[in-house]
Amino acid sequence: MKTVGLPKGLLYYRYETLWKSFFKALNVPVMVSEESNLLLLEKGKKKSIDEACLSLKLFIGHVESLKNKCDYVLVPRIYSLEKDEQVCTNFNCLYDLIKNVYPELNILNYNIDVKHHKSEKKAFIAMGNTLGFSKLKSKKAYAFAKSQEKIEKEKKEQNQNIKLKTNKKKILILGHPYNTKDCLIGKSITDFLSNYPVEIIYSDIFNEKLVNKYAKKISPKVHWTMNKELLASFMYYKDKVDGVIVISAFPCGPDSLTNEMILRKKANAKVLLLTFEELNSNIALLTRLESFLDMLKGGIHL
Amino acid sequence: MKGYIGIDIGSISTKGVIINEDEKIIASSYLWTEGNPVLAVKKVLKELRQQIDEEIINIVAVGTTGSARKLIGTMLGATVIKNEITAHAIGTLSLHKDVRTIIEIGGQDSKIILLEDGVVTDYAMNTLCAAGTGSFLSSQAKRLGIRVEDFGEIALTSKHPTNIAARCTVFAESDLVHKLQMGYSQKDIIAGLCNSVAQNYLNNVAKGKKLESPIIFQGGVSKNIGVKTAFEKILNEKVITDENGHLMGALGCAILAMKKNVERPFSFNVSNSDFETKAVECKGCPNHCEVIVVKKDGEKLDSWGNRCDKGSYFK
Numbered sequence: 001m002k003t004v005g006l007p008k009g010l011l012y013y014r015y016e017t018l019w020k021s022f023f024k025a026l027n028v029p030v031m032v033s034e035e036s037n038l039l040l041l042e043k044g045k046k047k048s049i050d051e052a053c054l055s056l057k058l059f060i061g062h063v064e065s066l067k068n069k070c071d072y073v074l075v076p077r078i079y080s081l082e083k084d085e086q087v088c089t090n091f092n093c094l095y096d097l098i099k100n101v102y103p104e105l106n107i108l109n110y111n112i113d114v115k116h117h118k119s120e121k122k123a124f125i126a127m128g129n130t131l132g133f134s135k136l137k138s139k140k141a142y143a144f145a146k147s148q149e150k151i152e153k154e155k156k157e158q159n160q161n162i163k164l165k166t167n168k169k170k171i172l173i174l175g176h177p178y179n180t181k182d183c184l185i186g187k188s189i190t191d192f193l194s195n196y197p198v199e200i201i202y203s204d205i206f207n208e209k210l211v212n213k214y215a216k217k218i219s220p221k222v223h224w225t226m227n228k229e230l231l232a233s234f235m236y237y238k239d240k241v242d243g244v245i246v247i248s249a250f251p252c253g254p255d256s257l258t259n260e261m262i263l264r265k266k267a268n269a270k271v272l273l274l275t276f277e278e279l280n281s282n283i284a285l286l287t288r289l290e291s292f293l294d295m296l297k298g299g300i301h302l
Numbered sequence: 303m304k305g306y307i308g309i310d311i312g313s314i315s316t317k318g319v320i321i322n323e324d325e326k327i328i329a330s331s332y333l334w335t336e337g338n339p340v341l342a343v344k345k346v347l348k349e350l351r352q353q354i355d356e357e358i359i360n361i362v363a364v365g366t367t368g369s370a371r372k373l374i375g376t377m378l379g380a381t382v383i384k385n386e387i388t389a390h391a392i393g394t395l396s397l398h399k400d401v402r403t404i405i406e407i408g409g410q411d412s413k414i415i416l417l418e419d420g421v422v423t424d425y426a427m428n429t430l431c432a433a434g435t436g437s438f439l440s441s442q443a444k445r446l447g448i449r450v451e452d453f454g455e456i457a458l459t460s461k462h463p464t465n466i467a468a469r470c471t472v473f474a475e476s477d478l479v480h481k482l483q484m485g486y487s488q489k490d491i492i493a494g495l496c497n498s499v500a501q502n503y504l505n506n507v508a509k510g511k512k513l514e515s516p517i518i519f520q521g522g523v524s525k526n527i528g529v530k531t532a533f534e535k536i537l538n539e540k541v542i543t544d545e546n547g548h549l550m551g552a553l554g555c556a557i558l559a560m561k562k563n564v565e566r567p568f569s570f571n572v573s574n575s576d577f578e579t580k581a582v583e584c585k586g587c588p589n590h591c592e593v594i595v596v597k598k599d600g601e602k603l604d605s606w607g608n609r610c611d612k613g614s615y616f617k
Contacts, residue, residue, distance in 0.1 A: 039588035188609075264510060270424065283369065288427060291387035295422045 001029055002131070004108055005070035007062035008033045010055060011078070011091070013177035014204075019074065021148035022124060025141035026133055031070045033062040035183040040065055047101050054185070054249035054276055055178050056090050063098055063105070072108035072131075073098075076123075079113035085225045088254055156205045163199045164240055169296055172237045174203040174230060174262075175247035176255075185276050186247045192289055198296075201241055203233040210236060218265055224254040231258055238269040243296045245289075250277040270296060305359040307568070308556025309346060309378070310389065310549075311339045311370035314409030314436065314522065317552040318346035320354055320361070325396050325557055329353035330549055339370035340377065344573040351570045362565040365389075365555030376596050376604045377577055381566055382558045386551055391415050391422050393554030394518060397544065402514035405533065405541070407503065407523035409436045414508045426507050434502035436522045438471050442478060442495055446488060450526075453492055457528025460493035467498070474498065496528030500536055515539050520547040575599050586612035 004023055006012055012019070012032075023030050034040070036058050044061030052060075066073050077095040078087050086092075095109050108130060110123035121142055128138025164170065171193060173180050180186035180202065190200055206229070214232035215222055222228035238244060246262060248255040259273060272292045274285065303322060310317040312335060320329040331349035335342045365382035366375040367389035375383035394401055395417070404415040412435050416424040428435070443450035457463075464486050467477045474495075481491055517539055523529055524543045533541045546553075578597040583590055587610070595605040595616050605616055 037588040038590055283372075287369075287385045287387075290385040291425060294385070294388045295425060298421050 001027065002071035003029045003031050004131075005066035005073040006030055006032045007059055007066060007073060007075070008035065009059035009062045009182070010094070010178045011076060013181050017152045018145045018149045021145035022141050025144045026128065026131065026137065028131060031066065033065045036061070036185075037183065041184065051251070053090070053252050055176070055182070055252075058182065058184070059094075059178075060098070060101065063102065067102065067105060072106050074108045077109060077111045079111075079118075080115040081112065081225045083114055085115075085228070086223055087225050088252075153205075153208075157207060160201060160205045163201060166199055168197055168199045169243070170199045170201055170241040171296075172201045172203060172234075172241040172244045173247065174234055174237075174244055176226060176230070176249075177202075177204040179247050179249050179276070180204070185249060188282065188285070189245060189247065189274070189289065192286070193293075196293060198293075201237060203230055203237070206233040206236060218261055222258070224258070227254040227258040231261060234262055238266065243270040243272065243292060245292070246271060246273045248273070248275045250275050303359055305354065305361045306556045306560045307347075307350065307361055307364045307378075308389075308393075308552040308554065308559065309343060309364070309366050309368075309374060310386075310551035310555065311335060311343060311366065311368040311374050312408055312551075313369055313411075315548070316342040316346055316368075317549050318343075318350050319549055319552045319556055320350050320359070321553065321556045321560070322359070323560070325553075325560070327546070327549065327553060328359070330546070330552075332548060335370075339374060340577050340579070343374050343377070347570055347573045356570070361568040361570075363559040363562070364566075364568055365557075365559030367551050367555040372606065373579065373594075373596060377598070378572060379566055379568065380559070381564045382555055382562055384555050384558055386411070387413065387415060387422070387425050387427075389551045389554035389558070390520065391417060391554065392557055393550035393552070394520070395420055396553065396557055397546070397550075398516065398518060398542070401516055401518050403517040405503070405508075405513075405517060405519045405524075406521040407435055407499070407519075407529070408521040411435065412503055412507050412521070414503075414511060414513075416511060416514070424511060426509075426511070428507050434499045434506070438474070439495065439499065439523065439526070441471075442475070445475070445478070446492070448488075448492070453496065454525070454527035454529070456489050457493040457496045457526075458531065460487075460489040462490055463497050464490045464494035465498075466491070466494040493528060496526065497532045497536075499523065499529050500532035504536060513537060513539070516542060518542045518544065518547070520544070520550055522548065524548075581607075582616045584608060584612060584616070586610075 006019060020030060040061035041058055043064045044057040047060050048057045063073055075095050075098045078091040080086055099107060110127040111118055112120050112123045124142040125135055125138045193200055211229050211232040214235040215228045217235045218231045222231055246259055248259060305320050305322060308319050314335060316333055316335045318331045319327050322328050329350045331346045333345055364378045364380040366380045367384050367386050371383050390406060394404055402417055406413045413427045415422055440450045443453060464481050467473050519530055519541050524547050530541055530543055576599050580595050582593045582595060584593050589609055591608045593605050593607045593616050596603045
């Protein structure tokens, strides 16, 4: 059986369960790339243009580390997830970009463009077809994957709701999951926070049915789907937590817009904005985190 | 009597104080770091020692803050190693109990701290760009051939400050050269620079924050009367500067060291010891962490910089 490689970057963190369950239902073995590390980032940097964001550089590093290790590497192309909305251009061009950087690489691709009636379901059936599965088999696998994804989401939401009810100080980690969960970016922050008696709340664990309602509270129309979710999550959680840490990778177009919205409309919420670029020294980061925690504690603490 | 040392090791200057049990400063020292924090701290300790009577004052704890706080804290066996924001807030509060806003512009940092009833409610720091900080002013002073210490007085003599774009140091510099070539007078340009520092600070660091009175202005740049006046004009509020404004971080961590109530024997003879630091690249995993090892008289004191335990075994 042929192996599909999953680069542990960008969309992996959004679709982990969906992807893994889909391939599991089809009995296709998968191989996930290692956690992000500096060597992998160096490799990614060498292959990307300097204007690419840190997350994209890391993604290319992950693809590189899977090269020659599996039969396919999954690189989807997403143009739009909602009608009249868009996702970051990185996701529009990801397939073409990787194809150009690694012409020899065997890419497994699917294409979602809701704007032009190309749904996720159609995309997965087409992907199943590439791997040699019938329409019916792929359809069933997709249905199974969707149900697993739903169960996983509900479980996470329930856990998070329990965390929200504790008496500990709660900190919302707000950002794209490919940044907040990455070992070199957000995980260095959540690891630091785990030494303190605080509960960590993640912005991506959020009931999707509430997205439009809460996003409207900050702006009537947000064009970028993934950032609309971030804004909605911010409006939903901001009064339920003690502080918010916003994590961005540099340079991010949509984030530069929505982070500004958050800072202007935060009202009394305590927000710390951290932008990651090169990851050499973390002393400036620690100063900001420490003082942020001191502030949340209120008063003079040691 | 018990005494507590607080040391604030910044990028440009190193400040040290000794306080007594009433939080009063009984000795202080202020000198340039000159890229060598260890040497600067040795000098500070020497100066502090000369100002007190060791028969009467017994140093029982040390606190450090500033960008070299960890290194110096390890070196001196500090009981408190605290970030600059908290240290500044606590130091300032001990002298001005009702302070609501602290503006701090240093060598490469600028920050704002908002307080209410003696509790920090909000703060912000500049991003990694040093536009509008002390190093920007001193590089422009060099270009104009004037001592940066004289900037403030010259700025006050100007009646029509020139507009200078200060959002970015590079743009400001080309703007400044352009204005000089156009024939603007030097004092108007200097006043313009002071204005732009204040404006840049309010537009960036203090963006979206409400600055309530009393406002206290600290850090090296607060010694510049031109910038202080610019702040007062723009904010239409009185801005307080303190003769001891540069010592607030050191004072704050000395107070924290006192309040922590942990005593650790300290001897001024530590300045005679030989301290050595070295950077080792750990090859244990692909992250290649740079581990800093600090040695005192050839023996390892501590090491840091490693992401996991593997890095802690370096000698």
